[in-house]
Each structure stands twice: as C-alpha cells, then as structure tokens.
Amino acid sequence: MHKLSVAVIYVQYEPEKHNGSLSFFRGMLDRIQHDFRFVIIDNKIGNKFPETLADGTILIGGDNSIYDFSGWQKGVQWIDGRNEKYDLIIFANDSYPLNINEYKGCLNSNLFYILKKYNLSAGVIYNSNYRDWRRYFVLRPDEYRIGGCSFNYWVRSNFMIMPYNVRKIMKSVNEATNNMISPEYNEQNIFSDQVSRSLQKHILTYLCPEKEEDPKYIWHSRFVLARETYQHFRIKARVLLCEKLLGPYALSSDSFFVDIRTIGILHQMDRFVPRLVCNIIHWLKTNPNRQIYYLFIFKRFIKYVRKNI
Helix, strand or coil: CCCCEEEEEEEECCCCCCCCCHHHHHHHHHCCCCEEEEEEEECCCCCCCCEECCCCCEEEECCCCCCHHHHHHHHHHHHHHCCCCCCEEEEEECCHHHHHHHHHHHCCHHHHHHHHHHCCEEEEEEECCCCCHHHHCCCCCCCEEECCEEECEEEEEEEEEEEHHHCCHHHHHHHHHHCCECCCCCCCCCECCCECHHHHHHHHHHHCCCCCCCHHHCCCCCCCCCHHHHHHHHHHHHHHHHHHHHHHHHHHCCCCEEEHHHHHHHHHHHHHCHHHHHHHHHHHHHCHHHHHHHHHHHHHHHHHHHHHC
16 A cells, blocks of 8 residues: 555644653654654744754744644644645644553554545544443433534544544634633623533533532643633633534534544454445444444443453
C-alpha cells in the first residue's frame, strides 16, 4: 500500500504541565509508515508570523482565545492558505499524555488506511453516563442536546484523526458556540435555548461545582461563578461545547467518529468480511448514539479474551 499524507496540527501552551513532550509525540508517529507534516501552534507566544524550523515543522503563534480550538482553527487556515492537500489530519494538544495508554497501542499504519478507506474519524469516545446507581444496571447514558443534535457520547479532543475534508468543522464549532453563551454575565440566562437543560447543568457542575460534588466528575481547576470570573467561565464552557459538537458536526460532514480502540478489530474484519464492516459502519452512521453500545460490547470482548487466552 502507498503511504498516506497526514497533516498534524499540534497545539501547545504548557507542555510541562502534563509532560506533553512534542518530541515524544513525534516519536509515536515516526514509527508509522506514512508521511506526516507538522504544524505547531504555540498559544503562549501570541500571534507570531509562521516560522519554518530546521526539520521542516511550521511554528505559528496562537492567541489562546478558545484554547486548543482556536489554535486548531488557525492551523487549518494556514494549511488552506497554501492549498496543500492531505489524506487525513490529526488534531492534538500537549495534554495527550493524560490518556495515552488508551490509544497509544492503536497507532499503526492500518489505522490510517481504515480511516481513509471508510472516511471515518477516530478518537477516544466516552459516554455521558449516569453518575448514580443506575449506571450499574442500565446501559443508557444521559442524552444531551445542542440545537437539533442529540447525543449520548463525546470525543476526547486531545488526540483525534479525521478525513482531511472534515477539517473545517473546527471553524464551524467555534462559530456555533459563540452564540450559545451570553457575552455578559446574567445569572438567570447564561446559555441560549439551543443548549439543553441537562447539558447546561453538566457544564455548570463540572466547572463550578458545589463542595459536595464528587471530585471524579468535576474539573480540576474549579472556581466560583461570579461576575468577575464569568469571562473565564465563558471560554471554558465554549471549549466544552466545541468538544461536544465534534461528533455531530463530523457526521454532518459525511464522516463520523469511531472509537480509536475499536479500529483494530474493524481492520481484521475488513481483511476477511469487508461487507460486514460496511454494514457495521452503516449501522453506526445511521444512529451514531449506538457507538456507546458497540464500544460496550467491544470492551467486554477484549476483557474476555485477555482473561481466557
């Protein structure tokens, strides 16, 4: 098989915070037999004219206005301005080490071929699960809504791979979320009607929790929501909404997210029963909320194999 061309837009701000070494990240990709073009957005140095480094990497200063999402959008704009064409595009940031063990073993050449062949996007997917006792008995995650999109899962955005033709969803989610949160502090009317009450509650609890909230379900740098902290809250809430919209917006761009941990099985099946793979992909694409059930079955299968083989 021929090598695929892959653009990599990597956003950094505090790489030392999570030991997010760029050299280690590059090392993970260097062992894969595809051609990678790196564009680094450094959100800490401010708007800086693009600079070509000795190894051909492009370094661009970002404004950190919507954290990683504004950085990724800036990288896409730079690539589009040069009329460069790629097969796939990777979006990542310097927090990738936080869950690296979930996807590091999945990174190989076959992963990229499957994504290209079926026009799939990949990332680590989590369900919006119940937090109380029901989660032990009912496989029915909480469902959130933004506008006309209802979803029960979200894609962790520190490492994602998408078809190149889906890249502009970064701009789409950034623009969409700008009107979902009031520009000024209004305790009674923070979110627009586009955001469901359940999702509003989730964001408020995650960023500005009460003292009795379980630390497992809240953000590490929580703060009290008030007039003086509102702009800080607004940016972080927009980031969460952008992350939630990645799945629905990828679907509207004729792709959809599949959990990166399940691609290996799809590749093996594709070698022998490609029609079955097509059926599975069609089943998931028709109703992407089924992804959670597919992932549930996959995890149980892997657990069984490891225990009995």
